[in-house]
Amino acid sequence: MFAQAASIVSMRSSIDVHxxxxxxxxxxxxxxxxxxxxxxxxSDDVRALDGVSLDVAAGELVAIVGPSGCGKSxxxxxxxxxxxxxxxxxxxxxxxxxxxxxxxxxxxxxxxVGTIFQFFNLLPALTVEENVALPLMLQRVDRAAARERVAxxxxxxxxxxxxxxxxxxxxxxxxxxxxxxxAIVHRPAILLADEPTGNLDQRNGEIVLALLRELAGRGxxxxxxxxxxxxxxxCDRVIVMKDGRIVSDASSGR
Numbered sequence: 001m002f003a004q005a006a007s008i009v010s011m012r013s014s015i016d017v018h019x020x021x022x023x024x025x026x027x028x029x030x031x032x033x034x035x036x037x038x039x040x041x042x043s044d045d046v047r048a049l050d051g052v053s054l055d056v057a058a059g060e061l062v063a064i065v066g067p068s069g070c071g072k073s074x075x076x077x078x079x080x081x082x083x084x085x086x087x088x089x090x091x092x093x094x095x096x097x098x099x100x101x102x103x104x105x106x107x108x109x110x111x112x113v114g115t116i117f118q119f120f121n122l123l124p125a126l127t128v129e130e131n132v133a134l135p136l137m138l139q140r141v142d143r144a145a146a147r148e149r150v151a152x153x154x155x156x157x158x159x160x161x162x163x164x165x166x167x168x169x170x171x172x173x174x175x176x177x178x179x180x181x182x183a184i185v186h187r188p189a190i191l192l193a194d195e196p197t198g199n200l201d202q203r204n205g206e207i208v209l210a211l212l213r214e215l216a217g218r219g220x221x222x223x224x225x226x227x228x229x230x231x232x233x234x235c236d237r238v239i240v241m242k243d244g245r246i247v248s249d250a251s252s253g254r
Contacts, residue, residue: 027094029112029189029221030056030079035088037074037244048074050244051088056190056223061216063232064225066241072225073194075241079223080192081109093189110138114183118195120175122167128178129154129163135186153181157211173204180211184220191215193224197231209234 037049049071056062064072077083078090081097090097093112097105114135122131129150136146154160157177162170170178176196183191193212197205205228213234216222224231232238240248 027091028055028057029093030054030223031089031091032075032078033089035075035078035085035090037071037078037083038086048244049078049085052244052246053088054239054246054249056221058221059216059219060237061212061222061235062224062237062239063235064223064239064241065227065232070241071244072241074244076192076194076223076225079190080113080115081105110135111186112189114186114188114191116176116179116183116191116193116196118198120167120172120179120199122175122178122182124167127164127166128159128170131167131178132181132185135182139186141186149185150181153185154178157181158207171204173200173207176200176204176208177211180208180215184215189221191220191222193222193226195226195228196224197226197228205230 032052032054035049035052035054036047039046039048052071052075054075064075066072074083078085078097079092081092084090084098092108095104095108095112097108100108122128123134126134132154133146133150136149141149151160151163154163157180159170159174159177159181162174162178167175167178176199180196191212196212197208200208209231212222212224216236224235226232237249237251239246
């Protein structure tokens with residue numbers, strides 16, 4: 001699989017991002033209603049989420065803020081299809097996650113969700129283009145189409161010249177842009193960003209935030225957990241969480 005990705009070359013001048021707003025689905029890419037998530041801790045049940053309702057529309061960039069332990073990570077895990085709610089409804093791309101079997105849930109996570117992590121999570125033994133190609137290899141996308149899409153997305157995030165480099169050979173900002181490229185190359189319904197600027201200096205953080213803002217402008221739904229006031233300020237909405245509940249959901253006024 002990786003041998004195929006190693007031969008990828010640039011073939012396009014711009015990424016073909018799906019404009020979800022132009023062909024809007026019947027419901028938003030993300031729809032949560034009265035979601036509860038309870039964990040067992042010793043003899044006690046801990047309610048990490050307590051009746052959370054939230055929609056994220058195509059083309060919308062939404063920030064989730066709040067203190068550590070407020071439920072941000074739990075919420076991202078549910079939207080990212082790596083966990084299931086104890087109660088309530090989580091619908092991703094129109095599919096109720098709790099009603100899916102393991103195989104269907106895996107496909108939804110693979111095809112419908114892209115994730116950007118604070119610490120990049122690039123595989124050090126693979127080149128940048130190989131890292132970015134991984135979602136397409138998992139989907140068994142035709143090799144020629146994969147070439148085009150990887151080359152295009154690397155140009156789009158501004159690191160086409162680093163395609164053959166390994167993660168250790170590029171800067172932290174470039175690694176995060178590679179991580180963004182990997183998260184969007186398969187055109188997911190929802191892009192999750194977990195503290196995407198938390199490991200970057202100010203300049204590179206601004207570059208990544210500008211890229212996320214541009215992606216939302218093209219129709220990508222983005223849900224970002226952050227402690228950064230600067231990151232929140234570029235979002236369409238800012239959701240404040242406390243003790244597993246949403247206590248505020250308002251336009252950022254950007």
